[in-house]
Amino acid sequence: MPVIKDVLLQLLFALMPFVAYNIYYRKLTVNYSRNFIIVICSLCMLLSMTFASSVQSGLIFDVRYVIMFFGILFGGFLTGAILLVEFLIYRLYIGGSGMIDAIIILIFTFPLSVLLSFLYHRSKHKLWIIFIAGISFSVLPLLVLYITKPDYNMNYFVFNILAMPVHNSLGIWLLVTLFNKSVSDKELYLRYIQNEKAEAVNHVAASLAHEVRNPLTTVLGFLQLIKSGTFPQEKTERFLEISMEEIRRTEQILSEYLSISKPHLPFQQRIELTAQIKSVVELMISYANMSNVALSSDSPQSDLYISGSPAELKQLLVNFIKNAIEACKDVDNGMVSITVYEETDQVAVEIKDNGIGMTPEQLSRLGSIYYSTKMSGTGLGLTFSYQAIRAMNGSVSVRSSPRSGTVFLITLPRANLNP
Structure with missing residues (x-):
């Protein structure tokens, strides 16, 4: 039962970037940044290593490989390098009999994460890259521990074949898939906003043309009547007055559209x-x-x-x-x-x-x-x-x-x- 609780806690840490992204960027009109990935991944790695799973003193298991792969995938190599330095400093601070093993495992998993991230961005079969990453990050630690501590794998066989695959395979699949879905939805939303802005400009232009066309049509009608020369002077002057009034109304309409972004009180x-x-x-x-x-x-x-x-x-x-x-x-x-x-x-x-x-x-x-x-x-x-x-x-x-x-x-x- 404690093992299940530890595994679920590690999965929670693995999903923190997804949760934080949806909370922080929900109402923003921009997508995620590298700084966001660096900060949230650093926090997740720190928490996962602090509250790691362990069945033998000195050996800890967490979602560090999931977080590091995710950080490189969405934040680039610089993010991965920062997470690598953080891991080395904090793992040396924690110490224990598994410290050397952890560094050896990292020597293999870090370049593998960089390679898989490179392939992920260029491959059409992204789910296969995620599957390979999950399996690799589950097998490599067990393989290193089998070589350096052969008795450990046999003594805690059930924990090793269950906890590691769940931590890494399920963790990577859930985090990358859900985060990708959120990022794609956000990009669609941002494109929608841009299209709405363009459409709003078109509608304002159409509205302006509509509002201006009415007085201009009236002025054109009166000018045609004046041009005919069949009306007395008094009537012609009245036509001119109305035309001038409509031109002033056109000017007022244009002024209102130019000041449309300024708040105003309704005039009654x-x-x-x-x-x-x-x-x-x-x-x-x-x-x-x-x-x-x-x-x-x-x-x-x-x-x-x-x-x-x-x-x-x-x-x-x-x-x-x-x-x-x-x-x-x-x-x-x-x-x-x-x-x-x-x-x-x-x-x-x-x-x-x-x-x-x-x-x-x-x-x-x-x-x-x-x-x-x-x-x-x-x-x-x-x-x-x-x-x-x-x-x-x-x-x-x-x-x-x-x-x-x-x-x-x-x-x-x-x-x-x-x-």
């Missing part, structure tokens, strides 16, 4: 919803005309106040209306209507179109990040809009069916009467 203020909707409708009327879609709005005469960011509210309204207009491009007599309903503690904005509609599967995924029903869409417009509405403590519902149009109902809480 009282907004008069009716005036904001009229402004957006006036903004989108040219885009609707270019798409041969009729755009109309109906709002109460009274002022309706909500709390939120004016820029975000305007952007989300533009996104919903623009999507509704685009849904009507390929239908006859395309029409989009915006209706505002006044309730006691909230307001509702209904955006209705008679466009191509959506299937139940499309409806279930609507608002999910990077999902779009359009071939050239990124899905970021509605994703942003849904998030902005939730930030204002509002909600969105949608009704739609193929070739029957779509109705979005945006519900927002009313702001307090006192600013």
